Amino acid sequence: MKGRNMTRWRDPAKDPRQEPKSNLITAEGFARLKGIHEHLSRVKRPQLSTKVGEAAALGDRSENADYTYNKKELNRVIARIRYLGKRLDELQVVDRLPADTGRVYFGAFVTLEDEDGEELGIRIVGHDETDTGKHWISVDAPLAKALLGKALDDEVTVAAPGGETTYTISEIGYRDPSAEAR
Numbered sequence: 001m002k003g004r005n006m007t008r009w010r011d012p013a014k015d016p017r018q019e020p021k022s023n024l025i026t027a028e029g030f031a032r033l034k035g036i037h038e039h040l041s042r043v044k045r046p047q048l049s050t051k052v053g054e055a056a057a058l059g060d061r062s063e064n065a066d067y068t069y070n071k072k073e074l075n076r077v078i079a080r081i082r083y084l085g086k087r088l089d090e091l092q093v094v095d096r097l098p099a100d101t102g103r104v105y106f107g108a109f110v111t112l113e114d115e116d117g118e119e120l121g122i123r124i125v126g127h128d129e130t131d132t133g134k135h136w137i138s139v140d141a142p143l144a145k146a147l148l149g150k151a152l153d154d155e156v157t158v159a160a161p162g163g164e165t166t167y168t169i170s171e172i173g174y175r176d177p178s179a180e181a182r
């Protein structure tokens with residue numbers, strides 16, 4: 001790995017080399033993160049604590065793979081619980097539709113058409129709920145930033161790895177946030 005800068009992982013939200021991420025999240029995303037936090041706190045952590053205790057009772061910990069593995073896993077879960085606890089406190093839940101649903105804002109489902117007539121459906125969501133499989137992109141992503149405030153039939157040009165791409169907005173839709181939280 002000669003010449004590569006191998007540094008430890010840094011929280012992107014605290015990395016001074018990156019732009020700060022927005023703290024917006026949909027009601028659905030907030031409920032999902034809160035559920036993960038509760039599951040880790042109430043189920044996973046106690047299970048791992050029990051396993052670590054049982055493995056420790058077997059004697060020599062230095063050569064006890066079960067103890068070592070479960071202790072590392074417990075520390076990872078505790079770190080994730082702390083991170084989620086802090087993150088949940090920072091997040092701002094967007095729980096209402098924008099005043100103008102004819103324009104692209106946070107939470108919008110947008111259908112784009114490129115120059116070749118190919119369609120791409122995306123949703124603009126918070127940093128913590130992006131999902132490439134569903135085509136949910138962060139509000140901080142270049143494409144999302146270019147789309148914000150645009151209306152139907154507007155064109156946006158975005159720098160892509162293969163060069164600039166121009167899209168036309170062919171559809172804008174929203175899901176009722178009050179229905180998401182249920």
